[in-house]
Amino acid sequence: MNTRTELDSLGEIALIDRISRAFGQPSQPETIRGIGDDAAVIDTGGPDYWLISTDMLLEGVHFDLAYTPLKHLGFKAVAVNVSDIAAMNGTPLQITVSVALSNRFSVEAVEELYEGIKAACEAYQVDLIGGDTTSSRSGLVISVTVTGRVAKDKITYRNTAQPNDVVCVTGDLGAAFCGLQLLEREKQVFLADPTMQPEINEEKAYVLERQLRPSARTDIVYELQDLGVVPTAMIDVSDGLASELLHICTQSKTGAVIFDENIPIDDVTYLVATELNVSPITAALNGGEDYELLFTVRPQEFEKLKNHARITPIGYLTDKPESVLLATKAGQYTQIKAQGWKHF
Ligand code: ADP
Ligand code: MG
Numbered sequence: 564m565n566t567r568t569e570l571d572s573l574g575e576i577a578l579i580d581r582i583s584r585a586f587g588q589p590s591q592p593e594t595i596r597g598i599g600d601d602a603a604v605i606d607t608g609g610p611d612y613w614l615i616s617t618d619m620l621l622e623g624v625h626f627d628l629a630y631t632p633l634k635h636l637g638f639k640a641v642a643v644n645v646s647d648i649a650a651m652n653g654t655p656l657q658i659t660v661s662v663a664l665s666n667r668f669s670v671e672a673v674e675e676l677y678e679g680i681k682a683a684c685e686a687y688q689v690d691l692i693g694g695d696t697t698s699s700r701s702g703l704v705i706s707v708t709v710t711g712r713v714a715k716d717k718i719t720y721r722n723t724a725q726p727n728d729v730v731c732v733t734g735d736l737g738a739a740f741c742g743l744q745l746l747e748r749e750k751q752v753f754l755a756d757p758t759m760q761p762e763i764n765e766e767k768a769y770v771l772e773r774q775l776r777p778s779a780r781t782d783i784v785y786e787l788q789d790l791g792v793v794p795t796a797m798i799d800v801s802d803g804l805a806s807e808l809l810h811i812c813t814q815s816k817t818g819a820v821i822f823d824e825n826i827p828i829d830d831v832t833y834l835v836a837t838e839l840n841v842s843p844i845t846a847a848l849n850g851g852e853d854y855e856l857l858f859t860v861r862p863q864e865f866e867k868l869k870n871h872a873r874i875t876p877i878g879y880l881t882d883k884p885e886s887v888l889l890a891t892k893a894g895q896y897t898q899i900k901a902q903g904w905k906h907f
Contacts, residue, residue, distance in 0.1 A: 579598065582598070583597075583598040583599065586598075592606075593605050593606050593607060595612060596720065599721070599722075599814070600651065600720055600721050600722075601616060601647040601648075601650035601651055601721070601797075601798060601799060602614040602615055602616035602647050602648055602650070602651045602653070602709075602711065603615050603616065604651070604718065606715075610714055610715060611712045611713060611714055611715065612653075612712070612713055612714075612715055612718055613710060613711070613712055614648050614651050614653045614710060614711040614712065614713060615708065615709070615710050615711075616644060616647040616648060616708070616709055616711075617644070617706065617707065617708040617709070618640075618643050618644050618647070618706070618707060619704065619705070619706040619707075620636070620639070620640050620643075620704070620705045620706075621702065621703075621704050622701075622702030622703040622704070623701075623702050626639075627746075627747075627750070628703070629750050630746045630749070630750055630775075631775060632675075632775065633672055633675040633676040633679065634675050634676070634678050634679035634682070635679055635775040635776040636676060636679060636705070636775075637675075637676040637677060637678065637679025637680040637681075637682070637683065637705075638679040638680070638682050638683045638686075638776050639679075639775070639776060639777055640660070640679075640680065640683075640705045640707050641658060641660075641679075641680055641683030641684065641687065641689070641707055641709075642683055642687070642776075642777050642778055642779045642854065643707075643777065643779070643801065643854060644658065644707045644708070644709040645683070645687045645689065645709055645779040645781060646777075646779035646780070646799040646801070646854045647709065647799060648709055648710075648711035648779075648781075649779050649780050649781050649783065649784050649799060649856060650719070650797050650798050650799035650856060651711070651713055651718055651719055651720075651797070652713050652717050652718055652719040652784055652787070652793070652794065652797060653711040653712055653713035653718070653784070654711055654712055654713065654781070654784065655687050655688075655689045655709055655710070655711045655779075655781065656689060656690070656709075656710050656711055656712055657689055657690045657691075657692045657709070657710045658684070658689050658690070658691055658692070658707055658708065658709045658710075659691070659692060659693045659694045659695075659707070659708045660680060660691060660694040660705065660706075660707050661694045661695040661696070661697075661704075661705070661706040661707075662676070662694070662695075662696055662697075662703070662704065662705050662706075663697050663698065663699035663703065663704035664696070664697075664698060664699055664703060665698065665699045665700065665701070665702060665703065666698070668703070676705075686778075687779065687781055689709065716793070717788070717793050719793065719794045719795075719796060719797035719858065720796060720797075720814075721796055721797075721798050721810055721811050721814045721815070722796070722811075722814035722815050723795055723796050723815060724795045724796035724811050724812075724815035724817055724859040724880055725795055725815070725817065725859075725861070725880065726817050726818075726880050726881055726882040727861075727862055727879060727880060727881075728795050728796075728817075728859035728860060728861060728862070728879065728880045729859065729860050729861075729862055729865040729876050729878075729879055730808070730819060730821055730857070730858075730859055730876065730877050730878045730879060730880060731794075731857070731858050731859070731860060731865075731868065731874050731875065731876050731877065732800070732804065732826075732827060732855055732856070732857050732858075732874075732875055732877055733780050733783050733855045733856045733873055733874055733875075734780065734827065734853070734855040734873055735827040735828055735829040735832065735853075735855070736800065736804055736826060736827060736828060736832075736846075736847035736850070736853050736855060737828050737829075737832045737836065737843055737844075737846030737847035737850050737853070738769060738770045738773035738774075738828075738829055738831070738832045738846075738853065739770070739773040739774045739777060739850065739851070739852035739853050739854075740774075740803075740841075740846045740849075740850025740851060740852065740853075741770045741774075741832050741835040741836050741839065741841065741846055741850070742770035742771045742772070742773050742774030742775065742835075743774045743850075743852070744835075744839050744841065745767060745770060745771065745835055745839070746771065746774065746775075748839070766831065766834070767831060767834070767835055769829060769831040769832075770829075770831055770832055770835050773852075773853065774852065777852065777853070777854045778854065779799075779854055780799075780854065780855060780856050783856055783873070783874070786871070790867045790868060790871075791867065792860060792864050792867050792868060793864075794858035794859055794860050795858075795859045795860060795861060796811050796814075796815055796858060796859045797856055797857070797858035797859075798810055798811055798856075798857050798858075799854055799855070799856055799857070800851070800853045800854065800855045800856070800857050801851060801852060801853075801854060802851045802901075803847075803848055803849040803850050803851040803901075804821075804826065804847055804848050804849075804857065805848040805849055805899050805900065805901050806849075806851070806901040807857045808821065808857065808887060808899065809887055809899065809901045811857070811859065812880070812884065812887050813884075815880070816884050817880040817881060817882065817883075817884060818880065818881040818882065818883035818884050818885065818886040818887055818888070819878055819879070819880050819881060819886075819887045819888065819899075820878050820879060820881060820888045820890055820896070821877045821878030821888070821889055821890070821899075822877060822878055822889075822890050822892075823844050823889055823890065823891050823892070824891075824892050825875060825876065825877040825878065826844060826847050826848075826875075826877055827875040827877075828843045828844075828846075828847055832846065832847075848889075848899070859880060862879075878890075886898065887899045
């Protein structure tokens with residue numbers, strides 16, 4: 564008898580693992596890295612590797628058109644892909660964009676979406692080189708594939724971190740999650756009483772922008788290069804700090820200790836989180852969609868970064884793979900779990 568396994572009993576990570584194992588090792592000598600990192604890595608000779616990554620955004624799952632401006636959505640669809648190239652320490656080059664559209668959409672609406680895509684192409688200096696257009700019966704789907712390039716000796720994988728490395732994160736975390744919660748709350752208020760005006764003031768604009776129009780940290784890739792630093796490992800924060808730290812630790816076979824008081828959180832995020840009754844640390848650990856970079860450097864290399872305003876050391880790696888810990892100021896340690904991992 565055939566057995567039936569429910570998708571949600573497995574979760575996304577285990578499912579990808581199963582798919583990956585079924586295909587075994589890549590057969591082409593040019594395929595340096597396949598499934599398992601932020602981008603696949605291809606060697607066509609010469610001093611650089613080529614990178615390729617793809618991400619899909621679905622209406623109703625990843626965005627809600629009730630409060631998502633199409634122009635921002637177009638920008639975000641490109642930025643989240645470019646972020647995966649940045650996570651390999653690479654420079655983005657080209658994108659393809661595929662869209663599935665329902666007849667709910669006007670030509671003007673599609674143009675607005677593409678205005679955002681164009682703005683991102685200009686911001687990240689990538690060329691739109693193709694895609695696919697089809698109709699959809701269930702909502703808008705945007706799938707973007709991005710290519711990039713990185714010098715072979717500067718590539719940053721997830722599985723090459725070492726014990727004693729300093730764990731660093733760029734920018735601040737938790738804002739995008741708080742922005743989403745705020746938008747959801749206002750939507751519910753509006754649905755309950757359409758005459759009510761949304762209560763989002765200027766003060767909270769930061770978290771909304773982080774949710775609706777995130778940036779990829781390509782700037783950090785250039786700055787690391789200028790400082791002469793190659794991280795030992797790097798990943799972008801799409802699913803929350805907890806999940807990404809666990810990816811680095813699991814794949815590098817290390818443990819970690821990070822200090823909650825060091826996790827960079829913006830004042831506006833604190834304000835909104837408090838108002839929403841969410842712990843700011845939980846928003847940073849499990850919220851996701853920040854698209855900052857989480858990376859590790861050798862302790863002696865960290866010296867070169869320590870005065871950088873937008874890079875924060877949050878802890879260090881250990882040689883105890885089973886223990887990935889969050890330390891509080893009071894000296895308590897809790898095991899970090901990946902609540903940010905997506906389930907079906
Ligand atoms: P990210 O969060 O960086 O976009 P994902 O968690 O989406 O990464 O994917 C992790 C890895 O699994 C990547 O190497 C990605 O290419 C691969 N992957 C995801 N889904 C599939 C799939 N359906 N088939 C093959 N590989 C996949
Ligand atoms: Mg990624």
